Amino acid sequence: MTKERINELTEFQKIIDVEFKKLYILDMALTHSSYTNEHPSISYYNERLEFLGDSILSLIVSEYIYNRFENKKEGKLSRIRASVVCESSLADIARKIMINKYIQIGKGEEITGGRNKDSLLADAFEAVIAAIYLDAGYNTAKNFVLNYLEEKIDAVSNDEIFNDYKSKLQEHLQKNKEYLIKYNIINESGPQHDKVFEVEVQVNGKQIGKGKGKSKKEAEQRAAKQALINLGVDLVE
Known part of the structure; x- marks a missing residue:
């Protein structure tokens, strides 16, 4: 890992207010497969982390809304969760914490606007969640997720967003x-x-x-x- 990359990841840690013990896990979360394809010396990218992060995110949000809304039925809870963890919602958070600046992507992906694609950013956000979970545990990952999603969850539960x-x-x-x-x-x-x-x-x-x-x-x-x-x-x- 280059000194420049370490500096970038240090900046990102300050933005999300999470300090990693194993910095390579964060680097992996912020590396897209298109970048790895163009740099043979790098053997990792974030798809496996995204897979894990998707499940961790779903658990955190499900646990929160289950305890937060004791009188809502399963259908309502599912609709709240679906609205909160949808691609556009996660991509918005990814932009707020500047994942689009710090993620490594290939030149071809860059040319086609990959740095601002909702799907790429949402996946990277989920990969960051998994990286935090692996490096610091469930509670730290939970605090990180709810710091960005708690307000959204409450808004969705009381607003027209989750009504069709x-x-x-x-x-x-x-x-x-x-x-x-x-x-x-x-x-x-x-x-x-x-x-x-x-x-x-x-x-x-x-x-x-x-x-x-x-x-x-x-x-x-x-x-x-x-x-x-x-x-x-x-x-x-």
């Missing part, structure tokens, strides 16, 4: 006749790592609702909810 308003809107409109429903992004704001999307929902070419969110899916759900409210639909479950 798009399906409700479609069901409502198709009761009597056929409608053409379309979602359009009408504005994007904020830096690349913390974008806000504004989406409108149109029915037969007419706008019936708008919504904002940290992801396109979140903005679409909020636009659908606003459309349902505008149509006078009772949203009480």
Whole structure:
């Protein structure tokens, strides 16, 4: 490992507030297979860690929401977890902790915008979780995950994000006749790592609702909810 790489990993440890005893594990978590393919001297990359991190993340979030929401049924808990650990959500966190800056990727992947791909960043975030688990244990990994996801979990549990308003809107409109429903992004704001999307929902070419969110899916759900409210639909479950 070069001195420059050690300095990069030292910077990253400060960002996530976790100090590694075995730095090579963190280096592995932040190395994409495309980089290894172009550097024969390096024999490791983060896919195995991503596999492990996915399970650890699911356990941490499942344990938290199981204890946090004692009155919610299994279906509700599953929907909360799915919203929290979805690819776009994990990629957003990866950008916040600057994984896109510190991950090693190949030149070909770099050219095609790999450094900002949600799938690559979400996988790397899960690999970092596994690296922390292997280096420092479950409790440290748990504290790390909840530091970034606890607020999101609480927001999802109380907000419209985990309600499927798009399906409700479609069901409502198709009761009597056929409608053409379309979602359009009408504005994007904020830096690349913390974008806000504004989406409108149109029915037969007419706008019936708008919504904002940290992801396109979140903005679409909020636009659908606003459309349902505008149509006078009772949203009480």
